[in-house]
Amino acid sequence: MPELPEVERVRRTLLPAMLGASFDRVVLNRPDLRRPFPAGFVRRLRGQRVQTLTRRGKYLLAVLSSGDFLVIHLGMSGWLRVERTATLHGRPRDPAADLERRHDHVVFKMSTGLTVTFNDPRRFGVMDLMDAGRPPLGTLGPEPLSRAFDARALAGRVANRRVSLKVALLDQRIVAGIGNIYASEALHLARLSPFRAAATVATRAGAPRPGAERLTAAIKAVLRRAIGLGGSDRYRGARFRVYDREGEPCATDGCRGVIARIVQAGRSTFYCPVCQR
């Protein structure tokens, strides 16, 4: 589920439950996610008030009244849901819901009376208390929707990089928050081939090449649109331009191409061999 637009949607869902509220109870249903929870995790959260709830790339960041930073990454399959009441007993059996609750790994009971539950079947997510200036947070590239991320910034960051453009977009140090879906989407909108060496959109004669302008604009457009649609998952939001559309006709005006799927760095790339150059 989660790339930048989906994480942003989760953040907005969480605001009414968590912002300005404190942790009344914290329950860990297992000792680890991708990594163990840090020592004293429950104790350090309990009673703390959430002062800010922001997003950096694909990370959610809560600054607590104690000064601690609660950091949450949703991994591949993580999400957070907000519920009004604890649903512990007296409910009719619902096999589908029971199955899902098997992966409720962390529960926050907030002073708003709302419960926030972290669910993550694959357990690639991370929850930690850490310094915002430290890696990986400190090594993230610019926020793609910020002013600071423009053609010049992108060009500077891909200079001398021999990896393909697609793989470069997945590197969170170059730009933060893009994942496998929106990398393919942005390249298609920008009509740039995923195979190109990243450095081919770098600076020449002191100015970013045209590809860098198109690509930054496409990244912003694709992400803004997805945020506007509430992100994407199986059941809602985005109709993708190319992602998961192998064999379908290309959506670019006047293009007769057919969407292809290939693998780069172990991940699927969807693209149009005709209009992406």
Place this chain on the structure above:
DNA sequence: ATTGAGACCTGTCGGC
């Protein structure tokens, strides 16, 4: 210093 491959997990889907 970069880069690719493999590891970490569970679930789902399509083919036989």
Place this chain on the structure above:
DNA sequence: TGCCGACAGGTCTCAA
């Protein structure tokens, strides 16, 4: 129907 492999929205580590 059941079994099996391929694949899934992300990092992280390790060897070349």
